[in-house]
Amino acid sequence: MNSQTLTQNNRKYDARQIARFHRLRPWLGWARATTIVWNFAWFILGLKWDDLRGVAERNKLKRAVQLRKILVRLGPTFIKVGQALSTRPDLIRKDFLEELIKLQDQLPPFDNAIALRQIQSELGYPIKEIFSELSPAPVAAASLGQVYRGRLLTGEEVAVKVQRPNLRPILSLDLYLMRWAASWLSPWLPLNLGHDLTLIVDEFGTKLFEEIDYLNEGRNAERFAKNFRNSPDVKVPAIYWRYTSTRVLTLEWLNGFKLTDTESIIAAGIDPQEIIQIAVTTGLQQLLEYGFFHADPHPGNLFAMPDGRMGYIDFGMMDQLSETTKETLVDAVVHLINKDYTDLAGDYVKLGFLTPDTDIRPIVPALEALLGDAINRNVGEFNFKTITDEFSKLMYEFPFRVPAKFALIIRSLVTQEGIALSLNPNFKIVEVAYPYVARRLLTGESAQLRRRLINVLFKDGTFQWERLENMIAIARTDNNFDLLPTAQMGLQFLLSDEGQFLQQQLVLALTEDDRLHAQEVQRLWNLVKDDLNPSRVLGAAFGVLSQFSRERVAAILPSFPASGSVNSN
Numbered sequence: 001m002n003s004q005t006l007t008q009n010n011r012k013y014d015a016r017q018i019a020r021f022h023r024l025r026p027w028l029g030w031a032r033a034t035t036i037v038w039n040f041a042w043f044i045l046g047l048k049w050d051d052l053r054g055v056a057e058r059n060k061l062k063r064a065v066q067l068r069k070i071l072v073r074l075g076p077t078f079i080k081v082g083q084a085l086s087t088r089p090d091l092i093r094k095d096f097l098e099e100l101i102k103l104q105d106q107l108p109p110f111d112n113a114i115a116l117r118q119i120q121s122e123l124g125y126p127i128k129e130i131f132s133e134l135s136p137a138p139v140a141a142a143s144l145g146q147v148y149r150g151r152l153l154t155g156e157e158v159a160v161k162v163q164r165p166n167l168r169p170i171l172s173l174d175l176y177l178m179r180w181a182a183s184w185l186s187p188w189l190p191l192n193l194g195h196d197l198t199l200i201v202d203e204f205g206t207k208l209f210e211e212i213d214y215l216n217e218g219r220n221a222e223r224f225a226k227n228f229r230n231s232p233d234v235k236v237p238a239i240y241w242r243y244t245s246t247r248v249l250t251l252e253w254l255n256g257f258k259l260t261d262t263e264s265i266i267a268a269g270i271d272p273q274e275i276i277q278i279a280v281t282t283g284l285q286q287l288l289e290y291g292f293f294h295a296d297p298h299p300g301n302l303f304a305m306p307d308g309r310m311g312y313i314d315f316g317m318m319d320q321l322s323e324t325t326k327e328t329l330v331d332a333v334v335h336l337i338n339k340d341y342t343d344l345a346g347d348y349v350k351l352g353f354l355t356p357d358t359d360i361r362p363i364v365p366a367l368e369a370l371l372g373d374a375i376n377r378n379v380g381e382f383n384f385k386t387i388t389d390e391f392s393k394l395m396y397e398f399p400f401r402v403p404a405k406f407a408l409i410i411r412s413l414v415t416q417e418g419i420a421l422s423l424n425p426n427f428k429i430v431e432v433a434y435p436y437v438a439r440r441l442l443t444g445e446s447a448q449l450r451r452r453l454i455n456v457l458f459k460d461g462t463f464q465w466e467r468l469e470n471m472i473a474i475a476r477t478d479n480n481f482d483l484l485p486t487a488q489m490g491l492q493f494l495l496s497d498e499g500q501f502l503q504q505q506l507v508l509a510l511t512e513d514d515r516l517h518a519q520e521v522q523r524l525w526n527l528v529k530d531d532l533n534p535s536r537v538l539g540a541a542f543g544v545l546s547q548f549s550r551e552r553v554a555a556i557l558p559s560f561p562a563s564g565s566v567n568s569n
Contacts, residue, residue, distance in 0.1 A: 147159050270308055279416055293412060
């Protein structure tokens, strides 16, 4: 089996086949490993030498440039690592950060003649028979390919993405070495930190091989566009399938500003805070609504468009969550809101962070200590990095592990938070996430969400007035949240067969402890009265009631106790 056979006949990642190939050719692995170790050893020695001579401050820019060049020299796998680090201003010092940002779209291109020959051979037509215009040089070069700006003979302005040559053999060797290193490192890591480390490498390899299949990327783009077809905030480029193959992708050209280019965004009259809102909210929608998410949302793949929309590109690295996983994630949010730490620990078992045979009893108090005041704490003091930092401590004490799929989710969330931090250094992801989750639960578009809202509002059979107040208050911090449609949907649900249980529970809540809870109702009314003027409320109510029979509406009323039998004190 030669290198060509290994790479061309297998478009999907196969760790066992790659391992068999390289075990028979150990000189390839040793040569590559030596190159990697040599490059980083010289870099680390350089940093130490600067410290010893007291010139670290003077040489910091030089060392930052050196690191970027090392990553570029080592190729696509290491460029991907640098791209991820470039979105974390809270983890990487500024001089290194400014250089790593260049890895997003300022990489050296490969030979132009090779790229043009590849376009012709892949598409089966001469360049002039496809494009009326094509930039003489690439307008951007990324880790896996480079992009040309062109115009089809039919007039559409397009981006033409061409893959770097000999990419599969390079990736295969790097993944083989990473997997080998992971298998050796795992036993030396504390507790379960090393558990499934090779599976995480395999997940990364699977996604990397999907990313270099441009037919797969095109399908992903269309699926993503379908999910957000009704969103006024998201733009996805159209794919021109006639001019697309495994290694060449032709898609609609998008004009916009990189999310790290704050000055241009503000100069165009776009509010950076609104762009942050769109980025985080669409990220949550991908995870909790559609289950199909962009796993590589670095600033080179996201644009602020002149009309205020968010432009997404590069759909090579995507992943899908099962319905069970989505529901468990929502459950985890509900249990966090409810402070049900036993159930929350159970969610970690269902999601694979803990094995089914784990004794969760000692973990519950640790979760309570970690997250106990998360809901009550000011959202400005609570962010995703806080959670991940605290959990990293828990992983040393308890057998938590990171399932391979969640490594991508965590990377996606961390990257999005990093992008937002570059636009607003004071950004806290929970400030956007809380209103979104609260709004989703309050609107309850599906039966599953309505059940979860009931779980939030009732604890041990008792209605939690304060939770409802908090949730409405949090949801209203989102300027796009309109309480009236939510109230209309709630009334619709209350009058339906599905809502009969809630009817009974609300009656019990209003008359609980042999008193009418007028004070709690008054507090709720004070909270919402500015949003619910009488004419809008009556219109919405009549709209709902007109859908039901008189008998259905009247059926609720007899369940209320006589007013004379209730003490309102």
